[in-house]
Amino acid sequence: MSTTATLPAPTAKKxxxxxxxxDDWTQQYDACVLGMWTFLVTxxxxxGGAIAVYMIYRWQYPMAFAFASQELxxxxxxxxxxxxxxxxxxxxxxxxxxxxxxxxxVGWMLISTIALGAIFLGIKAYEYYTKFEHNLAPLLNxxxxxxxxxxxxxxxxxxxxxxxxxxxxxxxxxxxxxMALYIPAAFRNEYRDGNSLGIEIIGLYWHFVxxxxxxxxxxxxxxxRSLAAPV
Amino acid sequence: MTGEIAxxxxxxxxxxxxxxYLNAAWTxxxxxxxxxxxxxxxxxxxxxxxxxxxxxxxxxxxRLELMTPHADLVEAETYNKLFTLHGIIMIFFFLVPGxxxxxxxxxxxxxxxxxxxxxxxxxxxxxxxxxxxxxFTIYVTIAGGVDTGWTFYTPYSSTYSNTYxxxxxxxxxxxxxxxxxxGLNFIVTVHKMxxxxxxxxxxxxFVWANYATALIMVLGTPVLAITILLVALERGLxxxxxxxxxxxxxxxxxxxxxxxxxPAVYIMVLPAMGVISELVAAFSRNRIFGYKLVAFASLxxxxxxxxxxxxxxxxxxxxxxxxxxxxxxSMLIAIPSAIKVFNWTLTLWRGEVTFSTPxxxxxxxxxxxxxxxxxxxxxxxxxxxxxxxxxYFVVAHFHxxxxxxxxxxxxxxxxxxxxxxTGRMYPEGWARFSAVLVFVGFNLxxxxxxxxxxxxxxxxxxVYDEGFQVLNVMSSAGASILGIAYLxxxxxxxxSLKYGPKxxxxxxxxxxxxxxxxxxxxxxxxxxxxxxxxxAYEYHRNxxxxxx
Numbered sequence: 086m087s088t089t090a091t092l093p094a095p096t097a098k099k100x101x102x103x104x105x106x107x108d109d110w111t112q113q114y115d116a117c118v119l120g121m122w123t124f125l126v127t128x129x130x131x132x133g134g135a136i137a138v139y140m141i142y143r144w145q146y147p148m149a150f151a152f153a154s155q156e157l158x159x160x161x162x163x164x165x166x167x168x169x170x171x172x173x174x175x176x177x178x179x180x181x182x183x184x185x186x187x188x189x190x191v192g193w194m195l196i197s198t199i200a201l202g203a204i205f206l207g208i209k210a211y212e213y214y215t216k217f218e219h220n221l222a223p224l225l226n227x228x229x230x231x232x233x234x235x236x237x238x239x240x241x242x243x244x245x246x247x248x249x250x251x252x253x254x255x256x257x258x259x260x261x262x263x264m265a266l267y268i269p270a271a272f273r274n275e276y277r278d279g280n281s282l283g284i285e286i287i288g289l290y291w292h293f294v295x296x297x298x299x300x301x302x303x304x305x306x307x308x309x310r311s312l313a314a315p316v
Numbered sequence: 317m318t319g320e321i322a323x324x325x326x327x328x329x330x331x332x333x334x335x336x337y338l339n340a341a342w343t344x345x346x347x348x349x350x351x352x353x354x355x356x357x358x359x360x361x362x363x364x365x366x367x368x369x370x371x372x373x374x375x376x377x378x379r380l381e382l383m384t385p386h387a388d389l390v391e392a393e394t395y396n397k398l399f400t401l402h403g404i405i406m407i408f409f410f411l412v413p414g415x416x417x418x419x420x421x422x423x424x425x426x427x428x429x430x431x432x433x434x435x436x437x438x439x440x441x442x443x444x445x446x447x448x449x450x451x452f453t454i455y456v457t458i459a460g461g462v463d464t465g466w467t468f469y470t471p472y473s474s475t476y477s478n479t480y481x482x483x484x485x486x487x488x489x490x491x492x493x494x495x496x497x498x499g500l501n502f503i504v505t506v507h508k509m510x511x512x513x514x515x516x517x518x519x520x521x522f523v524w525a526n527y528a529t530a531l532i533m534v535l536g537t538p539v540l541a542i543t544i545l546l547v548a549l550e551r552g553l554x555x556x557x558x559x560x561x562x563x564x565x566x567x568x569x570x571x572x573x574x575x576x577x578x579p580a581v582y583i584m585v586l587p588a589m590g591v592i593s594e595l596v597a598a599f600s601r602n603r604i605f606g607y608k609l610v611a612f613a614s615l616x617x618x619x620x621x622x623x624x625x626x627x628x629x630x631x632x633x634x635x636x637x638x639x640x641x642x643x644x645x646s647m648l649i650a651i652p653s654a655i656k657v658f659n660w661t662l663t664l665w666r667g668e669v670t671f672s673t674p675x676x677x678x679x680x681x682x683x684x685x686x687x688x689x690x691x692x693x694x695x696x697x698x699x700x701x702x703x704x705x706x707x708y709f710v711v712a713h714f715h716x717x718x719x720x721x722x723x724x725x726x727x728x729x730x731x732x733x734x735x736x737x738t739g740r741m742y743p744e745g746w747a748r749f750s751a752v753l754v755f756v757g758f759n760l761x762x763x764x765x766x767x768x769x770x771x772x773x774x775x776x777x778x779v780y781d782e783g784f785q786v787l788n789v790m791s792s793a794g795a796s797i798l799g800i801a802y803l804x805x806x807x808x809x810x811x812s813l814k815y816g817p818k819x820x821x822x823x824x825x826x827x828x829x830x831x832x833x834x835x836x837x838x839x840x841x842x843x844x845x846x847x848x849x850x851x852a853y854e855y856h857r858n859x860x861x862x863x864x
Contacts, residue, residue, distance in 0.1 A: 106432035106509075108845070116434040116508040123500045127538045134542035134572055138557065141568060149563075224553045237562035244555035248546065 101280045114282055121286045125293045128256075132297050135252070139245050139304060142238065147309075149235035153242040154308035156221055158212060162306040165208050166298065172201035173295045176264075180288045183281035191284060192271030195264045198291065202261045209254055213247075222247065246305055253301060256294045263287050336836040338739065351436035352839055357422030358737065359443050361730075364414050365806065367450060370457070371405035372799060374398045378778070379761075379795040385782045395778035396463035397479065401456075403466030404484065408491050409450050411722055412580060415587035416498055416533075417446070419729050420526045422737060424502060426830045427520050429511025429848060431840040434504040438497050445494035452487025456480040465776065467577070470558040470569040474550040482551060485544045492537045492544075495583075499533030502526055511829075513848035520828055520852045521610050525590025528614035532579045532586075532621060540576035543569065567632050574625035582621040585685075585717060586614055588725030589656055592678050595728050596660045597853045598826040599675035600667025604853045606659045613652035620649045630701045639698055646696035653689050657682060672824075673747035677728030680755045684720025688713060691766070706776075709769025715762045727754065727805060734809065735819030739836040742812045750804035757801050760794025827854050 107113040143150045179194030216222050220230040223240040224247065231239050264287055270276070276284065337354045340346075347355060378398045381389040390398065421439065425432055433439045456462055462484045464473040473481050506519070506527045547569070549555045556562040558569045597604045604610060626634055626642030634642075660682060669675070691713040694700050704710065734742055764787040769775075773784050780788065822831040827850075833842050 106430065106434075106436060106840070112508060116504050119507060120435060120438075120500060120504045123503050123534060127496050127500070127534050130535055131538035131542050134539040134575075135546070138546065138568065138572070141565070142563075145565075146563060224555055226554050235563070240556055240562050241559075241564055244549070244557055248549055248555060248557070252545075 101278070101282075117282055117286060118289075121289045125289065128293060128297075132249075132252070132300075135245070135249050136300065136304065139249065142241055142245070143304075143308070146235060146238035146241075149233075149238035150242050151308045151310070152233040152235075153231075153239040154306065155233075155310070156216075156219070157246070157306050158215075159306050161208055161212055162302050165205050166302050168201050168205045168208070169295050169298050172198045172205070173292055175201065176288045176291045180281060180284050183276045183284040184279055186277045186279045188271050188274040188276035191276050192268050195268050195271060195284075199261050199264055202257055206254060206257060206261075209250065216243070216247075249301055249305070253294070253297050256297070260287070260291050260294055263290070334834065335838060336739070336834060337839045338836050340839050349440070351432070351440055353421050353425050353433045353436065353439060354737070354837065354841075356439050356443055357418050357420075360413065360417035360421060360446070363443070363447055363450065364410055364418060367405050367409035367453075368414075369802075369806075370454075371402050371410060372802065374402040374405070375795065376799055378402070379792040381778055382780070382788050383792050385780050385785050385788075387779055390778065392778055393463060394461075396465075396776070397461030399776060400462050400465050401453075404462070404488070405453060406718075407466055407580070407584070408488050409446070409453065411584040411718055412495060413446055413491075413498070414584075415591060415722070415726055415729065416502070416526055416529055416583075417443075419522075419591065419726075419733060420498075420502065420529075420587060423733065423830055424505060424523060424526055425509065426833065426837060426841050427523050427828060428506065428509060428514050429829050429842065429846040430505065430509035431842075431845075433501045434509055435501050439501050442494045442497040442501070445490050445497070449487040449489075449491030449494065452483050452490065456483045456487070459483070467570075467573060468544075468547060469573075470547060470550070470566045471560060474547050474558060482548060485548050485551075489541055489544050489548075492541045495533050496537045496541075499530035499537070502530035503534065506530075511846050511848060515848075517608065517611070518848055518850070518852055519611075520590075521593035521604060521607070521614075522587075522590035524611040525586045525593070525614045528618040529583050529586045531615075531618050532583050535622065536576040536579040536583070539572060540580075543572040543576070546572075567629065567634065570629055570632055571625065574628045575622070578625040578628065579618075579621040581714075581717070582617050584722050586617060588681070588722040589614065591725040591729035591732075592660060592681050593656075594828070595674045595678040595725075595732055596663050597855065598732070598824050599672055599678070600664045600669045601825075601855045602663050602665075602667035602853075603851075603855055604659065605662035605665075606655070607852065609655050610659050613655045616652040617649060620645065620652070624649060624696075627696055627701070630698055631705050643696050643698050647693060650689060650693055657686055657689075671748075673742075673744060673751050674728040674732035676748060676751040676755075677724045677731070680751070680758075681721055681724040681728065684716050684724060684755075684758065688716030688718075688720055691716065704769050706774055707769035708765040708773050708775055711775050712762045712765035712769060715765070719762070720758055724754070724758075727751070730805070730809070732824070733830070734812070735823045736830055736835050736837070738813055738816075739819050740812045740816035741819050741823060742816055743808050746804060746808045750801050750808075753797065753801035753804070757794050757797030757799075761791050761798055762794070764788070764790045764794075828852065 101110060103110050103113050107116065175194050175197040179191050179198065182188075182190040182194060213222075217227075220228045221243055223229050223243050229236065229240060233239065267283060267287060270283075337352055347359065350356060350359075377390065378395060381387070381395060381398075387395075421433070459480055462477070462479045462481055464477050464479070464481060464484075468481070468485070506523060510519075546557045550557050550559065556564055558564045558566050560566060593604055593610060624642060624646040626638055627646045630639050630643075660678075671679075691709070695704065695710065695713060731742060731747055734740070768784055768787050768791075771784070773780055819835045821834050823835070824831070829842075829846055829848070830837075832846065
């Protein structure tokens with residue numbers, strides 16, 4: 086009956102409590118996982134809209150975007166990409182530990198993921214701070230000092246930079262809060278029976294947030310650097 | 317499974333009615349915190365009816381203003397706010413959530429033999445998001461209105477308008493999540509909650525239509541969300557995304573907006589088509605003609621609906637070649653729509669047609685939707701669109717689809733399933749009379765607008781050339797008939813709650829799982845999980861109606 090299952094079948098040793106409107110645990114498990122995947126589809130369309138706007142403007146103003154991109158710190162972006170990919174590993178390990186019933190290790194993996202997420206957000210905040218300091222934040226009619234060509238489209242670039250990374254950061258904060266809610270259960274040993282559903286759902290969400298960054302990083306930081314000589 | 321839940325208050329019940337979802341509990345709390353899809357459907361019915369009459373009141377005011385060519389009732393700013401309010405409320409708070417929210421919520425789980433939606437709490441949250449979004453709109457109405465038109469075109473909406481654009485945008489953003497969560501719930505419910513034997517090709521076509529609608533909700537609404545968010549960032553934080561002074565492109569906003577808002581037209585009309593499939597089959601006592609074609613036509617409309625948005629920008633500076641492609645794609649969507657109309661008509665053929673109220677609405681739908689659809693082909697034709705773009709021809713076209721189509725189907729569906737929802741029959745005579753009155757009032761309102769538009773009267777103006785007055789007076793007269801005609805159903809339906817005769821389980825001798833449980837159904841819909849071994853619409857094999 087499962088036409089869309091993309092995760093291993095549930096391996097619960099003891100059947101968890103099934104909600105009143107489901108017939109059995111498999112139905113509940115399949116429904117919840119499909120529900121999360123459907124939600125992620127809506128997220129793809131949400132970020133897709135913003136990325137489409139970015140692509141159209143980049144195609145329209147290639148030089149302005151190439152120069153503006155030079156103002157972003159590629160080393161910091163690269164380091165953040167590394168941090169976020171590592172957090173994907175830790176959350177995947179958490180799902181694995183939930184599968185095999187190692188509940189406390191699930192808790193430690195969630196803590197590691199939250200810590201890595203916090204490092205990412207800290208670096209992001211520092212990057213935002215430097216943009217404000219260098220007057221490269223085109224919000225609220227703040228002064229915008231930019232020596233390069235085409236200040237208009239450059240404002241659009243930074244507007245999209247703040248908009249897209251801001252929405253992404255908001256998604257990360259939501260993910261961090263949700264994971265924190267699962268930690269007490271993990272240390273109460275509630276995943277000892279291999280009932281991994283909740284962890285799998287939050288894991289799917291976290292992987293998606295990582296994946297968004299995998300698109301945002303090259304789009305914003307790695308614009309054809311040969312187009313614009315280093316300033 | 318017992319089919320009952322514990323009542324929170326003991327209620328003296330002299331007739332000792334069996335427990336159903338309505339008398340299972342009586343407290344306000346048991347309604348506001350319910351996770352029962354049927355109660356949530358009724359909550360939507362209350363909210364949507366309120367917004368329908370609020371949006372209708374705005375229309376009454378501007379139709380009154382248009383009785384004369386001069387500005388005598390309202391001035392230009394007020395007029396702009398009235399038609400904006402009418403559009404926003406009718407689209408985001410009536411047409412989009414209407415049939416899915418009320419009939420979809422109530423019927424989808426029952427029709428597939430499930431006890432509830434896959435995510436009952438999420439379902440309740442959808443209703444609350446809808447109401448919170450609606451509260452923002454009511455606030456805007458009271459605070460002073462918004463004048464951008466329901467389309468929020470930039471840069472007017474992002475920079476120049478001095479009305480309550482932000483509050484409106486927040487309201488629509490929140491309501492969008494209601495739509496997304498409803499769509500998500502429908503998709504998972506149809507995939508995972510079907511009872512034993514309920515295969516995809518045994519699903520009632522109402523379920524297929526709502527499934528296709530849910531796909532559009534899930535794929536389209538997030539794009540509207542990001543678009544509104546970008547406008548809000550531009551207006552609130554002064555981040556110029558569509559600002560032409562920076563090199564931004566206002567037409568890009570239109571592309572993003574219509575990428576959602578054209579498919580949204582199919583969000584509004586697909587569930588109506590699902591209702592018509594049920595009604596036409598039940599009242600011609602015939603198996604629906606070409607079941608699979610109608611089912612796949614729903615999916616085809618959902619897919620093609622995403623490829624036609626550019627026909628809203630034929631005169632907005634979009635390239636001619638893009639216009640030609642969008643023109644052809646827009647005409648293609650007439651094919652699945654026509655398949656449906658032909659198949660309903662063929663379902664009537666050699667059927668035992670009875671002209672009960674739901675059938676009157678269905679026949680009205682067939683005629684009016686066909687006119688609405690065919691005039692859509694005129695508008696998809698580049699040359700004609702240049703002539704009638706932004707005239708009353710367009711207004712008449714989409715009202716034939718949205719009011720002549722969706723509202724007729726909604727009213728037909730409400731009547732058809734009223735006995736199931738409330739356990740009471742409505743007065744048939746009054747209901748037929750108002751169905752005819754709606755049809756007459758509708759045509760008198762909107763047919764003159766086709767002519768007005770073709771003669772060149774532009775939409776969205778409160779003053780017009782004196783030569784247009786006769787047709788405008790006809791339209792306003794029709795609108796007053798239509799307005800009164802809508803008051804009848806709300807009156808006699810509320811009356812029937814107390815005085816209507818008790819409804820049997822299957823008053824229409826119709827087939828389908830919803831007619832195989834009591835009226836109103838028990839909280840978990842069936843006393844035991846049904847097992848399906850029959851096709852949908854088995855009227856041909858079972859002329860007496862109910863199974864077993």
